Amino acid sequence: MKAIVTVKLKSVVLDPQGQAVLGSLDKLGYDFVKDVRVGKVIELEFDKVRKYDEKVRELTEKLLVNPIIEEYEIKYIGDK
Amino acid sequence: MKAIVTVKLKSVVLDPQGQAVLGSLDKLGYDFVKDVRVGKVIELEFDKVRKYDEKVRELTEKLLVNPIIEEYEIKYIGDK
Numbered sequence: 001m002k003a004i005v006t007v008k009l010k011s012v013v014l015d016p017q018g019q020a021v022l023g024s025l026d027k028l029g030y031d032f033v034k035d036v037r038v039g040k041v042i043e044l045e046f047d048k049v050r051k052y053d054e055k056v057r058e059l060t061e062k063l064l065v066n067p068i069i070e071e072y073e074i075k076y077i078g079d080k
Numbered sequence: 081m082k083a084i085v086t087v088k089l090k091s092v093v094l095d096p097q098g099q100a101v102l103g104s105l106d107k108l109g110y111d112f113v114k115d116v117r118v119g120k121v122i123e124l125e126f127d128k129v130r131k132y133d134e135k136v137r138e139l140t141e142k143l144l145v146n147p148i149i150e151e152y153e154i155k156y157i158g159d160k
Contacts, residue, residue, distance in 0.1 A: 006121055021144070028143065030135065032132070032135070034125050038120060039123070040120060040121065041119045041120065043088075044115075063101065
């Protein structure tokens with residue numbers, strides 16, 4: 001099965017990459033776009049194991065996310 | 081309203097960043113994870129305009145995605 005971990009910068013944190021995209025969109029004439037935020041999405045494919053949800057949450061907090069500036073959510077796809 | 085653009089490498093394309101995460105997970109003992117793919121998620125906040133969905137698709141293909149190696153999907157959130 002799969003876990004989809006979506007990682008975003010917290011809304012209070014400045015996002016220079018998003019601002020760069022916003023600036024480029026503006027120059028290209030897409031000025032109806034008011035804000036851009038760029039995040040990550042990490043797809044983990046794994047064998048179903050006991051308490052996989054606890055483990056996935058643990059590895060996410062240990063390796064994939066910086067909890068000081070980022071927030072995340074986890075969705076599961078496939079046979080539970 | 082918001083458009084959420086999720087960009088992934090096509091499955092035939094090697095993902096070195098995902099492989100690096102997979103290697104680290106393995107070292108940390110999370111060996112039940114069999115594969116990792118890392119993508120981007122871009123949140124666009126915009127004023128509703130005429131044919132916004134066409135425009136969002138257009139700017140995505142022009143600026144956010146490399147169609148040779150990446151694929152994407154767009155979801156809309158908020159008042160349509």
